[in-house]
Amino acid sequence: xxxxxxxxxxxxxxxxxxxxxxxxxxxxxxxxxxxxxxxxxxxxxxxxxxxxxxxxxxxxxxxxxxxxxxxxxxxxxxxxxxxxxxxxxxxxxxxxxxxxxxxxxxxxxxxxxxxxxxxxxxxxxxxxxxxxxxxxxxxxxxxxxxxxxxxx
Numbered sequence: 001x002x003x004x005x006x007x008x009x010x011x012x013x014x015x016x017x018x019x020x021x022x023x024x025x026x027x028x029x030x031x032x033x034x035x036x037x038x039x040x041x042x043x044x045x046x047x048x049x050x051x052x053x054x055x056x057x058x059x060x061x062x063x064x065x066x067x068x069x070x071x072x073x074x075x076x077x078x079x080x081x082x083x084x085x086x087x088x089x090x091x092x093x094x095x096x097x098x099x100x101x102x103x104x105x106x107x108x109x110x111x112x113x114x115x116x117x118x119x120x121x122x123x124x125x126x127x128x129x130x131x132x133x134x135x136x137x138x139x140x141x142x143x144x145x146x147x148x149x150x151x152x
Contacts, residue, residue, distance in 0.1 A: 006032065009074045025063060033072035033105030033115075037064050040098045052093040057119065057128050060101060061087050064117040065132035068103030072113060078136040080113060085132030091125060098122050111136055 010029060014020070020027070023045075027037045039060055047053035062085060069080045093099055103117040113134045119127040 006071070006075065009071075013070075019059075020063070025060075027063075027067060029067070029071045032075045033068055033108070035064070035068045035071055035103045037067065037101040037103070038098060039101075041093050041095055043095065046095060050094050052095075052097075054089060057089065057093065057099075058087050060099065061085065061117055061119060061128060061130040062132070064101035064103040064119065065115040065130055066134065068105050068115040068117065069113040069132070069134035069136075072105045072108055073134075073136045076136075077139045079139060080134040080136055083112070083133040083135050085130055087128055087130045089128050091127055093121070093127055099127055 006029060019025070023039060024042075025037060025039050027035055029035050037060065041052045041056070045052045045056040062082060065085055066080065066082060073080045099119050099121055101117055101119045103115055105113055106116050107114040113136060115132050115134065117130045117132070119130075121127060
């Protein structure tokens with residue numbers, strides 16, 4: 001099995017992931033299975049005059065957990081889909097606050113990957129904890145391999 005160039009994957013992922021683009025999310029893959037995501041809470045994310053909606057944090061946690069799993073899977077020519085995830089909300093997030101998500105793979109099996117994650121503010125205060133399970137499936141199921149094997 002050939003190894004996929006992680007830099008190539010990052011470039012492609014950044015160009016096609018509309019959720020990240022629309023919500024101005026940024027990420028860094030430190031190594032397969034270990035990532036950091038960042039987001040600043042905007043007015044469109046609020047559920048009350050100054051507090052972010054819990055669904056915004058849940059979606060951000062899914063990004064954190066999902067990218068840690070995907071960054072591991074893609075090096076073996078696999079994609080991932082979320083099977084389930086759990087989130088524990090610890091403290092609220094307010095308008096213009098930057099949040100940082102750290103995700104890591106804690107188990108990689110034949111067809112499932114389990115990731116854990118945490119979201120903190122810039123003061124280091126814990127905002128939320130999460131854990132997710134992700135199904136892995138081959139690139140060729142979605143014709144993704146051709147994206148990585150096409151010259152250019």
